[in-house]
């Protein structure tokens with residue numbers, strides 16, 4: 001932790017008392033990995049986190065093994081963690097001082113082209129998914145690729161995600177595909193971890209039209225804590241992105257998606273993966289997760305302090321910290 005923050009007692013109290021929802025974070029995608037770093041989240045006042053279990057480059061067998069391990073690790077520690085399937089589970093976890101955890105898929109390739117896999121992943125605890133991860137696939141466009149529309153399969157996938165009840169997530173998705181998804185979805189659509197392109201010009205970030213389209217669905221943009229996508233891994237930069245999105249569409253459409261990578265030194269890509277295909281070098285990703293910088297969970301009170309100093313109300317801050325994602329989950333999950 002590079003930054004040391006003096007925070008007011010009101011910010012600390014608000015952080016402890018509010019429902020805090022982190023829409024996306026990353027543990028190494030390896031069976032057997034130690035998840036005890038999650039205690040940092042619980043101790044920082046975070047009540048719910050959505051953990052990635054697979055991206056478009058991960059084979060289905062690996063995704064299933066990671067799910068099996070994450071589920072059993074959490075199930076073995078019922079005093080500290082809850083495998084959350086519903087908003088009620090998250091509220092119960094909060095009341096008991098435990099961290100609620102559900103899972104997300106970053107891309108639709110782990111469905112192996114079969115819509116029935118959406119229900120299977122839901123039954124295994126997945127509550128949020130993207131259509132494409134940075135690169136185009138048969139479902140739609142990725143943000144680091146040519147801008148293509150949502151495919152016919154992609155349209156059927158929108159319906160199936162709505163029917164099964166997952167958060168429809170357009171982070172990492174290409175611009176045109178994201179606009180198609182938001183038009184087609186009958187439920188709110190989120191960007192779980194995406195920042196504003198007008199503050200930080202990067203292909204992973206989203207423009208005002210995408211931000212407005214997301215809000216028009218009733219959705220939420222989770223502000224990402226990676227320095228590369230913020231401009232700088234600091235509470236100041238994070239708050240600038242929160243405030244920017246709130247200025248465009250209101251504080252009821254902003255949330256937090258830290259994208260915190262717990263063990264950036266651990267290499268977890270499948271053997272033979274071409275890192276620069278998925279994370280193009282000219283986009284500044286560097287050669288490993290460890291080249292990235294992150295806003296850390298312990299900085300939340302400092303972030304709250306800054307929002308208070310800017311005149312954000314207690315109610316708006318609670319909405320940004322988790323109330324908005326709770327609202328969308330209530331509408332989307334079954």
Ligand SMILES: [Zn+2]
Pocket residue numbers: 106171172193259
């Ligand atoms: Zn991501």
